[in-house]
Amino acid sequence: MRIMITGARGQVGRALQAALAGHELILTNRSELDVCQPQSVRAAIQDARPDLVIHSAAYTNVDDCARQPALAYRVNGLGTQNVALACRVAGAALLYISTNEVFSGDNPAGYDEWDVPRPINAYGRSKAAGEFYARSLLSRCYVVRTAWVFAAGGRNFIHAILARARRDGQVQVVTDEIGNPTFAADLAEAIARLIVTEQYGTYHLVNEGACSRWAFAAEILRQAGLSEAGNLPILSAQYQRASTPPRFGELRNNAAAALGITLRPWQEALADYLALAAS
Numbered sequence: 001m002r003i004m005i006t007g008a009r010g011q012v013g014r015a016l017q018a019a020l021a022g023h024e025l026i027l028t029n030r031s032e033l034d035v036c037q038p039q040s041v042r043a044a045i046q047d048a049r050p051d052l053v054i055h056s057a058a059y060t061n062v063d064d065c066a067r068q069p070a071l072a073y074r075v076n077g078l079g080t081q082n083v084a085l086a087c088r089v090a091g092a093a094l095l096y097i098s099t100n101e102v103f104s105g106d107n108p109a110g111y112d113e114w115d116v117p118r119p120i121n122a123y124g125r126s127k128a129a130g131e132f133y134a135r136s137l138l139s140r141c142y143v144v145r146t147a148w149v150f151a152a153g154g155r156n157f158i159h160a161i162l163a164r165a166r167r168d169g170q171v172q173v174v175t176d177e178i179g180n181p182t183f184a185a186d187l188a189e190a191i192a193r194l195i196v197t198e199q200y201g202t203y204h205l206v207n208e209g210a211c212s213r214w215a216f217a218a219e220i221l222r223q224a225g226l227s228e229a230g231n232l233p234i235l236s237a238q239y240q241r242a243s244t245p246p247r248f249g250e251l252r253n254n255a256a257a258a259l260g261i262t263l264r265p266w267q268e269a270l271a272d273y274l275a276l277a278a279s
Helices: 012-021 040-050 062-067 069-090 122-137 156-168 182-194 212-221 265-277
Strands: 003-004 024-027 053-057 095-097 141-146 170-174 201-204 228-232
Touching: 003 012, 003 040, 012 024, 012 182, 040 069, 053 069, 053 182, 062 069, 062 122, 069 095, 069 122, 095 122, 095 182, 122 141, 141 182, 156 170, 156 212, 156 265, 170 212, 182 265, 212 228, 212 265
Parallel strands: 003 024, 003 053, 053 095, 095 141, 141 201, 170 228
Antiparallel strands: none
16 A cells, blocks of 8 residues: 655654554655645645545644644645645545544543544634534545654653653652543554555544543653652642643444454553663
8 A cells, every 4th residue: 555644754654654664655744745735735735646535633732732723724624625726626435533622531440442532722612623624525534633742762651751860769640631642653553554455434442441641641650660760649630830731531442342452551552662762
């Protein structure tokens, strides 16, 4: 399959390159393809003639999105509209990578693929807009929601926890934000399996199991041999930030599991991440 990947240098983009190595890949990043420029997007996709575009390029700094909501909407919403329209002209299918932050986080039981998005922050609203455009403009479309993505070589929650623990001997982490830690390599492998099915629709691809940020930090410290570092539980109200994440953001994998596509427990994925980071 001939596959174009936007955001190819990001955490997910790099993992996709490894997982899709058997396919013919066309790699683009912001310097080569500005998704906010509709004519450039259309020309690039028409020239590349892909069978599928995996749109992983996004404005993902959630706090910056809160400070610049119009820019977040332009990149994540209208940028996805541009990619979807270009795919329609070129006859390509689209896989759009979205987020658990399209949900409000008021359901302790978590969210299924068919639940109605109700985002509570600018990042979530911009990604929900991207979902709308992708589904509205294309019949051959996958929407893949994921959460709390981490990848070797990237700056992420794990990197921050280890750096603070080693520097200060302790960390402070919120107990009232729940989600699914997801290893980018596992997400990419699941996407590789999904795209050959041509079962278009909405999917939740996250590592199995959900936890609080505090419990995630505790497991990071344990596996890294830093259990002696203090892990102080706090509430979100005590941690000032520009954006408000969904409190209960767990995603449940029903649709992909029905196709036999599941991801391993996040604790196992974390162990592999730490081994790669140490090598």
